[in-house]
Amino acid sequence: MSALDRVVVVLGGAGTVGSGIVQSLLERGFQVAVISRDGNRLEKLKSFVPALTRDRLHTLVGDVGSEEGAEAAKGALLQSVGKVTDVVSALGFSWWQGGPPPHADAAGAPPGGCRQAMRLALGRRE
Numbered sequence: 627m628s629a630l631d632r633v634v635v636v637l638g639g640a641g642t643v644g645s646g647i648v649q650s651l652l653e654r655g656f657q658v659a660v661i662s663r664d665g666n667r668l669e670k671l672k673s674f675v676p677a678l679t680r681d682r683l684h685t686l687v688g689d690v691g692s693e694e695g696a697e698a699a700k701g702a703l704l705q706s707v708g709k710v711t712d713v714v715s716a717l718g719f720s721w722w723q724g725g726p727p728p729h730a731d732a733a734g735a736p737p738g739g740c741r742q743a744m745r746l747a748l749g750r751r752e
């Protein structure tokens with residue numbers, strides 16, 4: 627599958643780390659989708675990425691920080707973009723940013739926001 631055929635969701639893509647990942651993926655020819663709770667952050671991201679790649683950047687206002695929010699975002703994204711082939715998580719869920727402590731998912735479950743990331747990825751097969 628060529629890069630252009632792939633739609634990479636970058637969770638946290640409007641953030642400091644995520645926006646760099648988004649830029650890099652766009653420069654390599656991927657389609658990229660970013661969900662943020664803040665439309666202003668998405669506008670800022672659009673102006674940050676190279677103009678020639680902007681038509682491959684799909685943005686959506688949503689909240690993947692809850693199960694319900696992730697489901698809603700998944701539905702809206704699949705409707706607008708059609709598919710999700712890859713998911714990258716750069717969510718700011720670390721404990722020093724108000725997220726769970728690092729040992730919270732010691733039972734083997736993926737930590738914090740990664741759970742929603744995996745839900746989005748697996749959801750494409752539903």
Ligand SMILES: NC(=O)c1ccc[n+]([C@@H]2O[C@H](COP(=O)([O-])OP(=O)(O)OC[C@H]3O[C@@H](n4cnc5c(N)ncnc54)[C@H](OP(=O)(O)O)[C@@H]3O)[C@@H](O)[C@H]2O)c1
Nearest residue numbers: 638640641642643644662663664690691716717718719720
């Ligand atoms: N920045 C660094 O130098 C650095 C260095 C090492 C590791 N890291 C790690 O990299 C990750 C990202 O850091 P960052 O500096 O890029 O953080 P950031 O700029 O604050 O961006 C964090 C992103 O996570 C999303 N997010 C945070 N809490 C959320 C919630 N409750 N529900 C939904 N989305 C939420 C935000 O979404 P919205 O757009 O909706 O606000 C934002 O896009 C963190 O895990 C951090 O620990 C960062």
